[in-house]
Amino acid sequence: MSKKNQTVTRREFMQRSIVASASVGSSLAAGIAVASPPKDADFLTIDPWTKTQRQNFPNPDYGIPSSYEKLVTRLKYANGSRTPLQKLHGIITPSGLHFERHHGGIPEINPDLHRLVIHGLVDEPMIFTMDDIVRLPAVSQIHFLECSGNTFAELKKRTWATVQETHGLLSCCEWTGVRLSTLLDRCGVKPDARWVLAEGADSAVMTRSIPIDKAMNDVIVAYSQNGEMLRPEQGYPLRLFIPGFEGNMSVKWLRRLKLGTEPWQTREETSAYTDLGADGKALQFTFVMGVKSVITSPSAVMKLSKPGFYEISGIAWTGSGKIRRVEVSVDGGKSWEDAILEGPIMDRCLTRFRLPWQWNGDSATILSRATDSTGDVQPTLESVIKARSSNSYYHNNAIQPWLVASNGEVSNAR
Numbered sequence: 001m002s003k004k005n006q007t008v009t010r011r012e013f014m015q016r017s018i019v020a021s022a023s024v025g026s027s028l029a030a031g032i033a034v035a036s037p038p039k040d041a042d043f044l045t046i047d048p049w050t051k052t053q054r055q056n057f058p059n060p061d062y063g064i065p066s067s068y069e070k071l072v073t074r075l076k077y078a079n080g081s082r083t084p085l086q087k088l089h090g091i092i093t094p095s096g097l098h099f100e101r102h103h104g105g106i107p108e109i110n111p112d113l114h115r116l117v118i119h120g121l122v123d124e125p126m127i128f129t130m131d132d133i134v135r136l137p138a139v140s141q142i143h144f145l146e147c148s149g150n151t152f153a154e155l156k157k158r159t160w161a162t163v164q165e166t167h168g169l170l171s172c173c174e175w176t177g178v179r180l181s182t183l184l185d186r187c188g189v190k191p192d193a194r195w196v197l198a199e200g201a202d203s204a205v206m207t208r209s210i211p212i213d214k215a216m217n218d219v220i221v222a223y224s225q226n227g228e229m230l231r232p233e234q235g236y237p238l239r240l241f242i243p244g245f246e247g248n249m250s251v252k253w254l255r256r257l258k259l260g261t262e263p264w265q266t267r268e269e270t271s272a273y274t275d276l277g278a279d280g281k282a283l284q285f286t287f288v289m290g291v292k293s294v295i296t297s298p299s300a301v302m303k304l305s306k307p308g309f310y311e312i313s314g315i316a317w318t319g320s321g322k323i324r325r326v327e328v329s330v331d332g333g334k335s336w337e338d339a340i341l342e343g344p345i346m347d348r349c350l351t352r353f354r355l356p357w358q359w360n361g362d363s364a365t366i367l368s369r370a371t372d373s374t375g376d377v378q379p380t381l382e383s384v385i386k387a388r389s390s391n392s393y394y395h396n397n398a399i400q401p402w403l404v405a406s407n408g409e410v411s412n413a414r
């Protein structure tokens with residue numbers, strides 16, 4: 001009988017690694033080994049690329065990934081594209097791989113001509129140019145952005161194969177800009193202002209109402225992503241970024257903010273982005289994204305080449321604060337073990353988790369379950385479905401299972 005599939009504690013892992021490096025070939029080392037020892041002196045052979053001097057700059061002025069990384073791309077669908085989460089490391093999404101969701105295409109905006117208007121219940125309405133905005137005190141914050149439609153298809157049935165397909169409407173970047181409160185303070189918020197309307201300059205004229213408390217708290221009017229100006233598809237030259245809230249509220253190509261006493265009941269907060277109940281009544285304004293996690297490796301449709309050591313690794317996030325804990329199960333949810341959370345653990349940001357695993361070659365269902373700083377625990381799919389009517393599909397934050405078959409093939413086990 002084969003040994004039970006088991007996770008390896010950090011201490012055990014360190015001890016085994018020490019043993020492994022001290023005595024290659026011992027049984028413990030064999031269990032943990034992921035590389036092969038040199039058979040002869042062939043590792044001393046000099047490779048052709050070491051023998052030939054090449055030009056310093058075969059690459060364009062704006063750097064691109066190695067030609068061997070051509071398969072690490074976004075995956076397009078009708079209204080946008082998805083991030084290849086299973087092929088990324090750490091927590092940062094490279095700008096060129098950030099997911100996209102466009103309701104009316106990507107406008108081409110000349111930043112010199114772009115304006116942001118703030119009006120309504122303010123002491124003094126104002127028009128800002130990009131120069132005006134970039135001059136103001138700025139902040140840089142690393143936050144995730146998730147479309148509330150992310151993972152929606154899995155509510156009904158197993159639909160997608162890879163993490164990119166099931167969870168790829170999620171990305172995480174460093175966003176730089178001016179706090180919305182800085183701009184609103186300049187205009188002077190009238191005491192009866194309760195809501196802010198944000199409007200985009202794209203042909204969809206995407207509009208959403210934001211509660212004033214959130215607007216005055218951590219919202220960023222962002223012009224930069226990962227150090228450079230926003231990509232056109234992310235809202236160049238200016239977007240709203242609302243940490244922790246459903247993606248569609250972070251209005252791209254931001255051109256107008258209006259302060260008022262009530263929400264505006266715009267198209268995107270009435271006909272869409274509401275959760276229709278069984279009684280025909282819709283739940284409106286579910287702003288905060290629930291606590292969620294997914295194992296990105298191993299994940300569908302990877303193939304484990306042989307039994308032995310693997311690191312189970314994934315990402316966790318919550319719209320309510322910080323990730324406090326991620327548990328991993330390798331037996332379909334019967335038992336759980338705490339994964340290692342990689343710091344710094346930031347507010348409304350992806351957190352990378354890791355857990356050493358000895359795969360014995362038997363089929364195994366692997367799962368992750370996140371808990372956030374408010375105590376919220378990621379729900380099972382069954383409980384999400386039970387809590388919903390079949391009409392509702394936004395905000396699915398259920399636990400995602402992957403099946404590692406005995407031949408090493410990994411598949412979606414929803």
Ligand SMILES: Nc1nc2c(c(=O)[nH]1)N[C@H]1C(S)=C(S)[C@@H](COP(=O)(O)O)O[C@H]1N2
Binds near residue numbers: 100200
């Ligand atoms: N002006 C405008 N803002 C928009 C959208 C849009 O179509 N137009 N799409 C929204 C939706 S549904 C999401 S999930 C996020 C996606 O942002 P991204 O394309 O930068 O990933 O932008 C939101 N902001």
Ligand SMILES: [Mo]
Binds near residue numbers: 101248
């Ligand atoms: Mo979205």
